[in-house]
Amino acid sequence: MNDTRGTRVLVLNSGSSSVKYQLLDMADGSRLSSGIVERIGEGPVTDHSAALKQVADELAAQGLGLDSPELAAVGHRVVHGGTRFTEPTLIYDEVVEAIEKLIPLAPLHNPANVTGIKVARELRPDLPQVAVFDTAFHSTIPEEAARYAIDTATADEHGVRRYGFHGTSHAYVSRATAELLGKDPSEVNVIVLHLGNGASASAVRGGVCVDTSMGLTPLEGLVMGTRSGDIDPAVIFHLARVGGMSTDDIDALLNKRSGLLGLCGDNDMREIARRMGEGDESAQLAFDIYVHRLRKYVGAYTAVLGRVDAIAFTAGVGENSPAVRGAALSGLGALGIEVDAVRNSPGYRWEVPPGGSSARLISGPSSRVAVAVVPTDEELEIATQAYALVQG
Template identity: 45%
Template sequence: MPKPILLLNCGSSSIKYQMIDADTEGVMAVGLVQKVGDPTPGTIDHEVDGEEFHDSTYFPSHTEAIAAVVKMFNTHGPDITEAVAVGHRTVHGGTEFNSTTIIDRAVINKLVELSGLAPLHNPPGIAGIRAAREILPHVPHVAVFDTAFFAELPAAAYTYAIDTELAKKYQIRRYGFHGTSHQYVSGQAAQFLGKDISELKQIVCHLGNGASLSAIDGGHPIETTMGLTPLQGLVMGTRCGDVDPGLHAYLGREMGLDVAEVDTILNKRSGMLGLCGKTDMRDVEAQMLAGDEATQLAAEVYIHRLVGYIGNYIAHLGGIDCITFTAGIGENAAWVRKMVVEKLGYFGAVLDEEVNATRSKQPRRISTPDSQVEVLVIPTNEELAMVRETIRTIGA
């Protein structure tokens, strides 16, 4: 008998979902709901056994969207009533949640209290949790936190140099995000190399539209680029990453904007979009090859920030055994990997350019046999990691 787990990733206007058999770890169904809360009709796409099914209707809220997901399962399969649990991707757990947690009313209330730490991410996640628990009340629901893996960061790494009482009162610290991916990929890298994770000093480069790095020593994270919010760190698709903290006040004064308006600029109109008008690295590469100077500079800024953090983390690790690229850009943008690794020659990293340029969905080594640093590409699978966490938490 299969052991299906339904996974939900609720954004402000979308719901991504999968059903995975926990026993075989095979994907049973995958889907996407778009335009949740939009006044125009949204869409739902549902795929089972290679067959695709589509529908379009209004989704005034997450409740109607989750109901549409259940209807798709009831109409096209697999049988959603066989699900043994529902796992919810939950972005921010604050200091309250350091591991995957079974959801009850008290957990939801605490997530509401924590919404100020992730105002763009936690509220839609909470709406999805409430809707799913209402429609699927007879199975356990668990919250899988993006921040959980980084809960054990050293105090020197997570502490900001601000008034300690203020930091304690408002839970201000570095939390880190993409933790499910960093944990999964670092484990897969060790398995690929045939080594115990406790033996490895690793840097994981999770490069997607949102991007973060982690330094992992013996399986334990000691640093990560994202901070109190997912805005800190690397240059991203629409997010600026590191800037002078005084920029918020400066833009507010000079442009007559409130904090929320400045936050929107830095989160949604900055990064690669702000630098060159593109967020897809395929478009960035094409514009660079066409000689566009703004795009060339944008790419150089992107790589500069990335390499700077890698060097920083090698210093904190006291050496490096393995650097792994993952997520959409990390797995597919060969030119990004090439530009990064070429700048790491000082540490003994040597790129196999032919392997690096070959597209593949498989885990692979892209460094040469004589490279002193293993450079890998490992596809992330946050959904599978969520399934494993869900099963572990419910004890099934």
């Protein structure tokens, strides 16, 4: 609980080689500053401590220093909260220790998240710091969706279950979609398609997540930029036995050399679209596989939800690729889903009021299901959750 009258929240996203930051004023949700410190460990930015100090210096140069009484909290993005952390959490020593114990579940992300937390606490030990977990929004998934059909004792011993990721984005977008429809989130069933280099889908019933495509790790589910998404588990055994590949080799293959990159050599949808326009068959096939998987998940989550009020596209590809949106939902008229070709075209001009949301509908007039493009705002979601917690 924080008794400060400050309304500003600094959001930190500490990655393995970068620190992204945004300073927001929760009085009106405005961004006061944002930036990124990259190539940590190279050159003058030797470690995360140096990176965070650079962030502090950049903010101070703008008159927005970390010593400002207007600063109410620091919100940290933490990728994996396991089953313990299912909501925003004030950070104390025991919380840091618990996040460290979850590193085996997110070895590429949680270590950097923890380092960022430790350095930020050193810089402002008196300031409330809040961990907001990517997995938290998906913690409401029922057991029949969260459990894998493997030996229960083995699964429990090693924490093997569906956790899901991109939770702050799915939370924000599902709520913003309801707002776009003029309804309370509790009244709306939404399928959220977060399509960036990493991609995930979620089924949200009345504001509560009931299923999501990513699993124990961010590898499961949709075809992504460099990740395979869903795959027969026996492929791993086959590659080990027949291909002589090690566990690390297969891990690198499925996470870094698969997905769109593995299929056609590019993981940028803009470049793939350009190549498709030139008749490139491998780019076309990669695109077709990508949208085929999307369509399968839309159908599956329609069955899970029973009633779908809206489908929301978000993140880099979801927000900027009319071709992906149109192809993913084509032929789904029987499910009440129709995309308006004009509204979905790249040249269509949308009027966005000053300071207003750029969320928009692209569904046709006869579509029973609203189809929306809703720009995500994970930093605002983290700030909102952190500020609500410290203000009590």
